[in-house]
Amino acid sequence: MQHADNWPLGHGPNAQRREFRWPQLLTADGKGIAYGGDYNPDQWPESVWDDDIRLMKKAHVNVVALGIFSWDKLQPTEYEWDFTWLDTIIDKLGSNGISVDLASMTATAPMWLYEKYPEVLPVEANGDVINAGSRQSWSAESPIFKRFALEVCKRLAERYKDNPYVTAWHIGNEYGWNQRHDYSKNSEDAFRRWCKRKYGTIDALNEAWGTAFWSQHLNSFSEVLVPRHMGADSMVNPAQQLDYERFGSDSIKEFYKAERDMIESICPDKPITTNFMVSTDQCVMDYADWSDEVDFVSNDHYFTAGRTHVDELACSDSLVSGFANGRPWYLMEHSTSAVQWKPLNARKRHGEMTRDALEHVALGADAICFFQWRQSRSGAETFHSAMVPHAGEDSKLFREVCELGATLEALSKAGVQGSEVMAGDTAILFDADCEWMTRCETLPSMQLNHFHAVRDWYYAFLDAGARADVVPLRGDWSAYRTIVMPTMVNISEQAARRVREFVCAGGRVIIDYATGLMDENFHAALGGYPGMLRDIAGVRSEEVVILGEADGEPDALQLDSGATVRLWANDVTSVGEGAQVLARYVGPEAQDMELDDVPAIVQHPFGEGVSWYIGCDLSVEAKAKFLCEHVTGQPQEAPSIIHTVRGDEHATYHFYLARDKKAHTITFEGEPVVAFRARTDANSAQLERSGMLVTKIARK
Known part of the structure; x- marks a missing residue:
């Protein structure tokens, strides 16, 4: 999504997209916000x-x-x-x-x-x-x-x-x-x-939909139904x-x-x-x-x-x-x-x-x-x-x-x-298919939500001092340094191949606990999770362990990193050659769930790149701590400012925004253009609650 100096580039190599046209204003030159x-x-x-x-x-x-x-x-x-x-x-x-x-x-x-x-x-x-x-x-x-x-x-x-x-x-x-x-x-x-346009033959549709289950075989496209209400407890x-x-x-x-x-x-x-x-x-x-x-x-x-x-x-x-x-x-x-x-x-x-x-x-x-x-x-x-x-x-x-x-x-x-927004070095991937799939009522947990997982990783990067971009899976993310796959339950072979090529070429990928469970047709990954991503992640998980409110059962697990797991834990039974286990399940609850000393977070070299497999749900705080220790190299201190940059061939524009309700002193580059609830002095500014400073640096 960006070229060498981090400015946006394009949607993807095969996109058929309408030409970008922006509406004119009735100003002298038609321009302006x-x-x-x-x-x-x-x-x-x-x-x-x-x-x-x-x-x-x-x-x-x-x-x-x-x-x-x-x-x-x-x-x-x-x-x-x-x-x-x-x-x-x-x-x-x-x-x-x-x-x-x-x-x-x-x-x-x-x-x-x-x-x-x-x-x-x-x-x-x-x-x-x-x-x-x-x-x-x-x-x-x-x-x-x-x-x-x-x-x-x-x-x-x-x-x-x-x-x-x-x-x-x-x-x-x-x-x-x-x-x-x-x-x-x-x-x-x-x-x-x-359906006929997509599959061509009814046999292809039967295979994709797995209609052998529950006697749902279709003889022709005229038998295809929309999924109407089938009863209060039906699936x-x-x-x-x-x-x-x-x-x-x-x-x-x-x-x-x-x-x-x-x-x-x-x-x-x-x-x-x-x-x-x-x-x-x-x-x-x-x-x-x-x-x-x-x-x-x-x-x-x-x-x-x-x-x-x-x-x-x-x-x-x-x-x-x-x-x-x-x-x-x-x-x-x-x-x-x-x-x-x-x-x-x-x-x-x-x-x-x-x-x-x-x-x-x-x-x-x-x-x-x-x-x-x-x-x-x-x-x-x-x-x-x-x-x-x-x-x-x-x-x-x-x-x-x-x-x-x-x-x-x-x-x-x-x-x-x-002007255009300068890209970060991390792309958090979003996909509508994955969002729709996490609403399915036949997954191991109905508490999954792909977009909320995207959101939580975004917050974690902010807390780790590194702004990430959110990018469509089908877009061009090949030039980013790191990609994140948050609760991408269903992954196609094509998407898995793109991730594999990205990491082989030196990229870095974070694969979370509910990613790669099945393909785009809800066909489960055989041989262990995370399915088509197992070689990249360097792990093999045999079973999903769901935590929650069940009488007499643990509702949380501890990691030796200090993190707490409250929803989901993958039972990882083997790790690949060269893999490094960064965190394991420990404590009496882990023993009770037969997960004691089982790998929870694994780092794995792959090609010229590296993967991190997060085999359990982590809080935003725990995600940020993991990012600081293993991905961003930033100190564990939640930044209070969001800093973004827009630019074109004439200038760059820096936006400094206070994230919380407190006043903050910042240093800035350029000449102030807008100081909203902000007082500037030389190259420092005092941002009040809800304050923002915008500065301009002309290109030479």
């Missing part, structure tokens, strides 16, 4: 619109995403269209220097469409229809819905193809939010076609379920592409995107795949309250940057303060909104946008915070919105927009 949010003028009387424009200019807003949920306003009945309001607001925005990212408006369909054509509704696993009234209450495989949606796209593109104020297209919105799993007849028929064929997950991502992607292609056939000159949903509690689609189909990657991210707020944001952003190949990406949505859809809707303290926005920029975002511009007065998201809150213009929150706009303008003038 985009700042704004979702704008829903159709939810307000027209008398409010001019005041919206006034406040947007006061806040330095230069872009809005327009019309995302406005289909019924555009097409009030099946045979009636009204563009007057849309023409008016686009002209008002553009004439005031505010560009428009125009939505295809298909995220929410009009109620008249559902009433007349109820067959467009998706179906849940138990057969219940997902009724209208929320977002995305439609099936991606419904030909009727697709016909109506593409007509909307066609009319929008024809009307605004030459409008200079419309500078980008926003297709759909958060695809898969409500119809990610559709069990309708249309979906089942499409799944059968998808779905895991290979079938994994293919259904893959199909769902592909199905909705094809619907997105149909919308995109309709608009592009009429309006080919404006860049196109759709907003992903990436945070460490969700990665709805196979976004490594989807990212090939957009002109620029966009993401919606909502903060996780608590101690890990800053770290989680950085981890999620790192993966988005990985999807974007290190190119700038677009933060389409985040919140000014609290949302309304979590069990606990924590607000942001003063300064945290600005800190979060600047952290997104530090990790590669060239657009900082919110949901939404004006806080709704009614509806399901009434208490979702916005740029203009219920309290109005005279409020702490809106004043901070204005201050953030000025700060982003300063970064734009300094030349940050268009």
